[in-house]
Amino acid sequence: LKKYSDFLTLAEKHLAAISLSNQPVELYAPITYILSLGGKRLRPVLTLIANDMFGGTEDKAIHAALAVEVFHNFSLVHDDIMDKADIRRGKPTVHKKWNETIAILSGDLMMIKAVELLCLSNHNLLPELLAVFNKTAAQVCEGQQYDMNFETQEIVTTEDYLKMIELKTAVLLGCSLKLGAICAGANKNDAEQVYEFGKNIGLAFQIQDDILDSFGDGNLVGKKIGGDITSNKKTILLIELLTHISETDSLLLHDLLHKSTVNNEAKINGMLALYNTYEVKQKAAAMKEEFLQKAFVNLASINLPGEKKMLLKQTAIDLMERIS
Amino acid sequence: LKKYSDFLTLAEKHLAAISLSNQPVELYAPITYILSLGGKRLRPVLTLIANDMFGGTEDKAIHAALAVEVFHNFSLVHDDIMDKADIRRGKPTVHKKWNETIAILSGDLMMIKAVELLCLSNHNLLPELLAVFNKTAAQVCEGQQYDMNFETQEIVTTEDYLKMIELKTAVLLGCSLKLGAICAGANKNDAEQVYEFGKNIGLAFQIQDDILDSFGDGNLVGKKIGGDITSNKKTILLIELLTHISETDSLLLHDLLHKSTVNNEAKINGMLALYNTYEVKQKAAAMKEEFLQKAFVNLASINLPGEKKMLLKQTAIDLMERIS
Numbered sequence: 001l002k003k004y005s006d007f008l009t010l011a012e013k014h015l016a017a018i019s020l021s022n023q024p025v026e027l028y029a030p031i032t033y034i035l036s037l038g039g040k041r042l043r044p045v046l047t048l049i050a051n052d053m054f055g056g057t058e059d060k061a062i063h064a065a066l067a068v069e070v071f072h073n074f075s076l077v078h079d080d081i082m083d084k085a086d087i088r089r090g091k092p093t094v095h096k097k098w099n100e101t102i103a104i105l106s107g108d109l110m111m112i113k114a115v116e117l118l119c120l121s122n123h124n125l126l127p128e129l130l131a132v133f134n135k136t137a138a139q140v141c142e143g144q145q146y147d148m149n150f151e152t153q154e155i156v157t158t159e160d161y162l163k164m165i166e167l168k169t170a171v172l173l174g175c176s177l178k179l180g181a182i183c184a185g186a187n188k189n190d191a192e193q194v195y196e197f198g199k200n201i202g203l204a205f206q207i208q209d210d211i212l213d214s215f216g217d218g219n220l221v222g223k224k225i226g227g228d229i230t231s232n233k234k235t236i237l238l239i240e241l242l243t244h245i246s247e248t249d250s251l252l253l254h255d256l257l258h259k260s261t262v263n264n265e266a267k268i269n270g271m272l273a274l275y276n277t278y279e280v281k282q283k284a285a286a287m288k289e290e291f292l293q294k295a296f297v298n299l300a301s302i303n304l305p306g307e308k309k310m311l312l313k314q315t316a317i318d319l320m321e322r323i324s
Numbered sequence: 325l326k327k328y329s330d331f332l333t334l335a336e337k338h339l340a341a342i343s344l345s346n347q348p349v350e351l352y353a354p355i356t357y358i359l360s361l362g363g364k365r366l367r368p369v370l371t372l373i374a375n376d377m378f379g380g381t382e383d384k385a386i387h388a389a390l391a392v393e394v395f396h397n398f399s400l401v402h403d404d405i406m407d408k409a410d411i412r413r414g415k416p417t418v419h420k421k422w423n424e425t426i427a428i429l430s431g432d433l434m435m436i437k438a439v440e441l442l443c444l445s446n447h448n449l450l451p452e453l454l455a456v457f458n459k460t461a462a463q464v465c466e467g468q469q470y471d472m473n474f475e476t477q478e479i480v481t482t483e484d485y486l487k488m489i490e491l492k493t494a495v496l497l498g499c500s501l502k503l504g505a506i507c508a509g510a511n512k513n514d515a516e517q518v519y520e521f522g523k524n525i526g527l528a529f530q531i532q533d534d535i536l537d538s539f540g541d542g543n544l545v546g547k548k549i550g551g552d553i554t555s556n557k558k559t560i561l562l563i564e565l566l567t568h569i570s571e572t573d574s575l576l577l578h579d580l581l582h583k584s585t586v587n588n589e590a591k592i593n594g595m596l597a598l599y600n601t602y603e604v605k606q607k608a609a610a611m612k613e614e615f616l617q618k619a620f621v622n623l624a625s626i627n628l629p630g631e632k633k634m635l636l637k638q639t640a641i642d643l644m645e646r647i648s
Contacts, residue, residue, distance in 0.1 A: 022466070023466070024466060024469045024470055024473060026469055026472075026473060027465060027466060027469040078428055078429070081425075081428060082425045082428060082429070101406045102469075104405060104428060105402070105465055105468060105469055105472075107432075108402060108431075108432075108435065108465050109465045109466075111432065111435055111436070112435070112458055112461045112462050112465065113462070115454070115458055116458040116459075116462070119451065119458065126451060126454070127447045130439070130443045130454075131443065134436055134439055134440040135440075138433060138436050138440070141429055141432050141433045141436065142347070142351060142433075145348045145350055145429055146348055148350075148425055148429075149348060149350060
């Protein structure tokens with residue numbers, strides 16, 4: 001039986017073989033660089049798993065798998081400019097290592113290369129594959145814009161937040177799976193269910209990410225805990241807190257968020273105390289669980305024998321138990 | 325007989341009807357804005373003319389026409405960030421009117437929308453249309469990177485320059501025409517010749533642009549003359565001058581280019597004097613003429629009666645006589 005790591009190996013092999021030896025080097029070197037930084041390659045692996053699950057041979061879906069990974073990296077390069085992020089996977093971001101102009105332009109080129117890779121798929125499937133891909137790509141941009149808006153937006157509701165993470169993160173997981181399903185010739189309903197499965201897993205995953213940033217074990221998560229808190233990021237935890245907080249406590253919260261005399265440690269401790277008082281971790285965890293269960297319902301409704309769906313289910317479980 | 329203005333009206337009508345009323349407004353408003361700034365709509369009109377020339381009805385090529393215009397505007401928005409340009413067609417650029425984040429992201433979205441529009445074409449033609457489009461889109465990015473490199477590059481040869489303008493400007497004109505030809509069902513050779521025609525016209529046009537920036541009539545050209553000179557831009561005029569200049573004069577040139585005590589008027593007059601001494605305007609004009617003649621050879625080789633090719637020929641002539 002095939003494992004996640006088998007598909008990962010396959011994705012890595014083909015990613016390394018993408019021909020990007022073109023000129024000018026200033027434009028292509030950043031693409032090779034960002035693609036070589038690794039990661040779990042979740043998106044292309046999902047494409048390959050879905051394709052395999054629906055009976056496709058690997059050659060049918062490899063181009064779509066590469067396309068989603070290259071697209072994902074395009075979005076990382078441009079997001080890092082907008083977020084003024086200096087480090088990505090322990091290395092300097094493209095706009096830091098080179099400059100902003102090169103980061104914009106090599107990102108643009110990756111977006112184009114993603115479409116180019118997708119177009120290497122079976123030509124009969126192109127209209128359907130491109131429709132899913134284009135829609136998703138637009139949604140990812142919309143999600144990033146909502147995320148940017150949140151920084152200056154007074155009130156962000158749970159609904160706003162869920163819509164943002166759905167667009168920015170979740171739909172690309174759904175898309176990755178659906179492209180694999182289409183490549184394998186899955187029927188419309190199954191392709192839709194595997195899309196919904198991916199979307200719901202993505203929502204659960206992002207909520208978990210918020211929880212871990214405040215409540216995780218820094219050593220296990222692999223980054224400093226509390227970054228979201230110190231930067232006043234509108235996570236599901238903060239949004240839930242704002243929704244439920246009493247008038248008295250909201251004065252305290254206001255000071256924690258906006259008083260420059262509060263140091264980071266005091267801020268983190270103060271916020272965690274409020275999170276505990278209002279049980280927002282539990283509220284967020286319940287939401288995560290709800291999306292996870294929805295995902296399992298989606299998976300169950302796919303017209304395939306249970307053992308065919310095992311790897312996808314296990315992948316979801318592993319993602320959720322990552323480091324909590 | 326149809327005229328340029330007929331196709332322009334058609335392109336404008338459909339451009340105005342592109343549905344971009346989506347949320348978030350921060351992302352879509354800049355797209356509507358940049359697309360409404362007008363211009364001669366050369367690229368979509370070329371697509372429509374080529375389609376018509378090869379016997380296609382307008383519905384066959386309208387999506388491809390819109391795609392090249394939206395793609396062109398994507399490249400303008402991102403180039404304006406990189407070039408730190410404040411004004412485009414007399415109005416603030418997107419990153420000035422909004423901000424850089426919005427300019428990056430709405431540009432990204434336009435790139436995606438361009439692919440989406442192209443995908444509305446006849447599905448049987450998608451592999452061919454996308455192959456031409458994707459290749460061209462990548463080349464446009466490469467051209468922009470070369471142009472950026474030129475700013476800090478010591479030596480730029482005429483060959484380097486021609487390669488840069490071919491990628492940055494000329495191939496998109498070729499692509500616009502070729503997409504129209506493919507939509508109309510033109511044969512491979514004719515589609516290739518109309519591509520080469522567009523590319524050569526693009527090269528001639530860009531050289532003319534350089535000439536006009538130093539030698540044009542400001543009132544007719546619609547912008548201040550000498551901008552390329554004051555910014556030390558590596559135009560074909562400067563490159564030709566550097567290639568032919570004597571050792572004595574190159575000391576004078578060095579001062580004009582790099583001495584901060586030289587004011588703009590003196591710099592422009594000094595450079596124009598050198599340009600006249602070395603007859604670089606004539607050299608550039610000869611190159612322009614050569615590309616124009618190549619384009620006419622391409623057009624002549626297309627297997628259609630002469631009257632069918634009249635409008636394309638006239639369009640090229642009008643472009644060249646624009647304001648010289």
